[in-house]
Amino acid sequence: MTAFSPGDRVACTIGSSPRRGTYITDRDGMAVVKLDSGYNIGVPSYACTLMESPGLPEPAAITVEQDESLPLLSIISTGGTIASRIDYRTGAVTSQFDAADILRAIPGLQSIAHYRTRKLTTILSENMTPSIWQALARAVYDEIRNGARGVIVTHGTDTLAYSAAALSFMVDTPVPVILVGSQRSADRPSSDNVMNALCSASAAVSDLGEVAVVMHETTSDDRCAIHRGTRVRKMHTSRRDAFGSLGIAPIGYVDYPSLSVFLSPDAVSRGQAEPGLHDRLEERCGLLSFYPGMHPSVLDAFSGYRGLVLAGTGLGHISTTLIPAIKDLIDSGTLVAMTSQCLHGRVCDRVYDTGRDLLRIGVVEGEDMLPETALVKMMWVLGNVPDPERAKERMQADCKGEYTPRSMHGL
Numbered sequence: 001m002t003a004f005s006p007g008d009r010v011a012c013t014i015g016s017s018p019r020r021g022t023y024i025t026d027r028d029g030m031a032v033v034k035l036d037s038g039y040n041i042g043v044p045s046y047a048c049t050l051m052e053s054p055g056l057p058e059p060a061a062i063t064v065e066q067d068e069s070l071p072l073l074s075i076i077s078t079g080g081t082i083a084s085r086i087d088y089r090t091g092a093v094t095s096q097f098d099a100a101d102i103l104r105a106i107p108g109l110q111s112i113a114h115y116r117t118r119k120l121t122t123i124l125s126e127n128m129t130p131s132i133w134q135a136l137a138r139a140v141y142d143e144i145r146n147g148a149r150g151v152i153v154t155h156g157t158d159t160l161a162y163s164a165a166a167l168s169f170m171v172d173t174p175v176p177v178i179l180v181g182s183q184r185s186a187d188r189p190s191s192d193n194v195m196n197a198l199c200s201a202s203a204a205v206s207d208l209g210e211v212a213v214v215m216h217e218t219t220s221d222d223r224c225a226i227h228r229g230t231r232v233r234k235m236h237t238s239r240r241d242a243f244g245s246l247g248i249a250p251i252g253y254v255d256y257p258s259l260s261v262f263l264s265p266d267a268v269s270r271g272q273a274e275p276g277l278h279d280r281l282e283e284r285c286g287l288l289s290f291y292p293g294m295h296p297s298v299l300d301a302f303s304g305y306r307g308l309v310l311a312g313t314g315l316g317h318i319s320t321t322l323i324p325a326i327k328d329l330i331d332s333g334t335l336v337a338m339t340s341q342c343l344h345g346r347v348c349d350r351v352y353d354t355g356r357d358l359l360r361i362g363v364v365e366g367e368d369m370l371p372e373t374a375l376v377k378m379m380w381v382l383g384n385v386p387d388p389e390r391a392k393e394r395m396q397a398d399c400k401g402e403y404t405p406r407s408m409h410g411l
Contacts, residue, residue, distance in 0.1 A: 004031065009051040012043050020051070064103045066114040071205045073113040074143035075102060075152045078136065078163075079122040106194050112201045112259070113150075118143070125156025125163075125181075130281045130379060133163060137170035140177055141277040150176040150204030157181040157234060157242065160213060164229035165376040168211040168400040172276030176208040179229070181215065183240050192216050192240045199224035199254035206261040208252065210268035210401070216240040217253060226252035226263070230373050230402035246343055247368050247404045268401075282306045282382035287375040289341060290318040296325040307335040307378040310363075311371040316340055316347035317354050327361040335382065337395055339366040339374045346404075364395050367403045377402060 004010060004023040012019045012033055021035040030042035102117065103110050120139055121132060136153065143151050151173075155163055164179045171177065180200035182193035192215075200214040203226055211229035218241050227245045236242040245251075251267040254260070263269075285307035288298070299322065302308050308329060312318050316338040318326075330336055338358060340347050346368035349355025359365070366374045378395065385391040 004045070004048070004050065005053060008053045010048040011051050012041075012048040014041075014043060014047065023048070064110070066103070066110065068114050070111075071113045071149040072147060073115050073150045073152060073201060073204050074148040075115055075117045075154065076136065076139050076143065077117065077119045077122075077154045078128070078132070079124065079154075079156065106197045108194070108198050109201050112198070113205055116143075116148075123156075125159040128156075128159045128163060130166075130283045133166040133170070133376075134279045134281060136163065137167055137277060137279045140167060140171050140173070141275060141279075144171075144173060144175055144177075144275045148175065150178065150206075152200050152204050153177070153179045155179050155181050157183055157215075161232050161234055161243075161370075162372055162376055164211055164213050164227075164232060165373045165402070166281075166380070168229035168402075169377055169380040170277065170279050170281075171211065172273045172278075173211065174209055174271045174273050174275060176204045176206060176270070177211045177229075178204045179211070179213045183216075183238060183242055190240070192221075195221050195256050196224060198259060199256060202254050202259040202261050203252070206252075206263065207270045208261075208263060208267055209270040209272050210251075212251065213243060214254065215243040217250070221256055223256060224254045225250040226254065226261075226267070228267075228401050230377075230400050231370070231404075233370060233372070246370060248401075278380070278384055280383035281379045283379065285309070285375060285379045285382065287311065287371055289371070290322075292319070294319060294322060296322055299325040299329060302329060302334065303332070305329075305334050306382045307337070309366070309371055309374045309378055310336065310338050311341045312338055312347070313341055315345075315351055315355060316349050316358070316365065317352065318358070320354055320357070323354075323357055323361065326358070326363065330362045333388070335364065335378065335388065335391055335395070336362070337364040337366045337374055337378060339369055339371040341371070364392055367396070369402050373402050 008023040010023050019035055021033040024032040024034055031045040031048055032042050034040050140151050160179055160181050178200045180196050182196055184191045203214050213227040213232045214224050217223040217225040228251050231245050231248050232243055233246055234242050235244045252263040284305045286302050286305055287309045289311040338347050347365045349359050349365055381391050381394045385394050
């Protein structure tokens, strides 16, 4: 750790070249310094010396007028960078949490709705947990009950699909609940935060009536896709069009910059459900992806779990050497469901001997559920349905569009 404070003026020696700049923070053991040229660099802290310590000025007060004749939307933040902005004094990217700051960062939002905001947590999305899903579901439900015409959840992209599935199962909603993120932070010229935010707000005032994810449809700034919360997956680590619907087409689109919303006939319409909250989750559930040569002892880690989702190969296959260990889990009270590692198609364990053996010992077919959606659903089912046989039936029922009636070619 350095002894520097954000805003300190420092002189750094890199090789034989001295550089001057403003200290921002420590990251990965390095001091991050914004040079006077405007570039940020990471250097060993011992290479820097303090010149002066003026500190950072207090930010100016922000006053933003909202048009209360527009629909009321609620923005719930979990710590994503969707509404962040760059502080050009220091080079730091900061997340904004109250309505004034969000509207100042993305002024176009003011013409779509008026807003109230709620900061639920400030975490990287890989640190999301089932208990935070529960708190998020309660917050969304409260906002709906308190008159929000739509809810926007800002979220990091890495686990956004898991959270979308969790909200889909836990909250019955008559209004749009839109999860949105940003692949690239506000300090980058290619940032997608403004377009994604504007499109998410447009979707949130539309006639949609379900949980969905709104993100870039293409790498260009021309359209966002609206993905069903139980059928969406992050498909690329860094592209702006990272998210895709699997097994179905997107349930809608938002054109940009017109912000026109087009909903599919398959989308659930606004007002079709009464607000409801079913927020109990069983956290003792796991997800295991089969690989060739997997030793049966791997399954020992799930002893005592209430549920286990297997991501098998092809139609839902695993090595026959694992079947006795899986049977032991089922006999001890663990609900085991089979999904596929394939991106398209559905599980069918009636074709080959291995699949038939799995059905015989009590493995539940996961149809064409995505493995991560199946995990979240299993937590939800086991949290709300105590009877084992009814839980199995519930896992095989389509609750929130997580199954499709038939697998579509190419989707």
